[in-house]
Amino acid sequence: MSRAGSGADDPGLARARTRLAWTRTTLSFAAIGGILLKRDLAAGFVILALSALVWGLGRLAGVPGRAGGRRCRLLVIALAVTGVSAVALAMALFGPQTSGLHP
Amino acid sequence: MGNVPRTPAGKETPTDASGPANPAAPGPPVPPAAGAAGVEPDARFTFANERTFLAWIRTALALVAAGLAVVQLLPPFHGIHWGRHAIGIPLILLGAVVAVFSYIEWDANQRALQRGDPPRQSRLPRLLAVIVGLVALAAAVLALISG
Numbered sequence: 001m002s003r004a005g006s007g008a009d010d011p012g013l014a015r016a017r018t019r020l021a022w023t024r025t026t027l028s029f030a031a032i033g034g035i036l037l038k039r040d041l042a043a044g045f046v047i048l049a050l051s052a053l054v055w056g057l058g059r060l061a062g063v064p065g066r067a068g069g070r071r072c073r074l075l076v077i078a079l080a081v082t083g084v085s086a087v088a089l090a091m092a093l094f095g096p097q098t099s100g101l102h103p
Numbered sequence: 104m105g106n107v108p109r110t111p112a113g114k115e116t117p118t119d120a121s122g123p124a125n126p127a128a129p130g131p132p133v134p135p136a137a138g139a140a141g142v143e144p145d146a147r148f149t150f151a152n153e154r155t156f157l158a159w160i161r162t163a164l165a166l167v168a169a170g171l172a173v174v175q176l177l178p179p180f181h182g183i184h185w186g187r188h189a190i191g192i193p194l195i196l197l198g199a200v201v202a203v204f205s206y207i208e209w210d211a212n213q214r215a216l217q218r219g220d221p222p223r224q225s226r227l228p229r230l231l232a233v234i235v236g237l238v239a240l241a242a243a244v245l246a247l248i249s250g
Binding site: 011012014015017018021022024025028029031032035036039061070071074075077078081082084085086088089091092093095098099100 | 151160165174176195202213
């Protein structure tokens, strides 16, 4: 988006703010992926790959298109977070029991 | 929004009737006319709805991360071996529920915008507040019991 933030084609900077929201969401995915890397390499890599997918979908935010495309993109994100929850639940239930962090 | 006219009650009032038909028009966003089913709403409403969805998604991710951190990083409660799971697993499950409901609410709000109806009241804040409150209460009880 070459003219992101210009008032004429982006009133209220809605498009720019939405892109920033996508960036924050990508960083959230990447942070969880990075944390999981320390516990489970495969799960961490999968979630890091998901963060790349979220980044790619976020690049499409603000691009004019059919409403169905937006619906599909957001459904993918919701399902991805549900998948991350399932991985986290499996790690919590079946992962190695740790003694936690001690000061 | 300093140039937006306001009612005496302080509410913003739309002044530009070209909102739905011309999303790029400056000025306050204008909801589509009631009954205009299938009409794409003002782009600013669509973006705002999308940002709300993304904010809930980040909340869901934070809940999952917090639940996993409790199970993996918190020292075990003295004498209560299931204590960490009792706190962490509800948070992880809540993260999944929030992700699913945030999509359902985004979809419902988008359809309401297309019809020209006001967005429906979200039930997620109440759900989140109740469950996080209960988990916090459980954590406090476990901390007291375990000494």
